[in-house]
Amino acid sequence: MRIALSALVLIAAPVPALAAPEDDARLITDELNDPATQAQIAVAAEAVTQAVLAMPAAPLLRAAETMAGRDPEAVDPNLTVGDLAGAEAAEAPHVLAQRLPELMGAMAAMSAALATMLPELQAMGERMAEDMARSRE
Numbered sequence: 001m002r003i004a005l006s007a008l009v010l011i012a013a014p015v016p017a018l019a020a021p022e023d024d025a026r027l028i029t030d031e032l033n034d035p036a037t038q039a040q041i042a043v044a045a046e047a048v049t050q051a052v053l054a055m056p057a058a059p060l061l062r063a064a065e066t067m068a069g070r071d072p073e074a075v076d077p078n079l080t081v082g083d084l085a086g087a088e089a090a091e092a093p094h095v096l097a098q099r100l101p102e103l104m105g106a107m108a109a110m111s112a113a114l115a116t117m118l119p120e121l122q123a124m125g126e127r128m129a130e131d132m133a134r135s136r137e
Contacts, residue, residue: 025115032108038101046097053082053089 031037058079062072082089 025111029108029111032104032111038104042097042100045100046093049093049096055081057081057084
């Protein structure tokens, strides 16, 4: 599941911050709720997760063994990240793709809630700035 969460972070990184102006938050909410967008991102997430699991891990592990003064040849040269993650990781790409629309829907709900809170949060920030300025006088 850690792999799935890591993949979600990679996918969500290009999404603008949810603490954007209200119009931007509405656009983000709409995009996160869009079934076509969800499907596209699910396919991409599955592909990225499969690629990460297939990445060779042996070169890095062999270097670590060498630095530790152990025999690097003891590391299987065909070892992948998926091998290190364990057998349950084989299903991670598919599980992520299946769950991603639900997760994006939850993110959309959070974005919508944040959009309604923004005016109050901005007002609170302004009050705090004023209070801090007064306290320095």
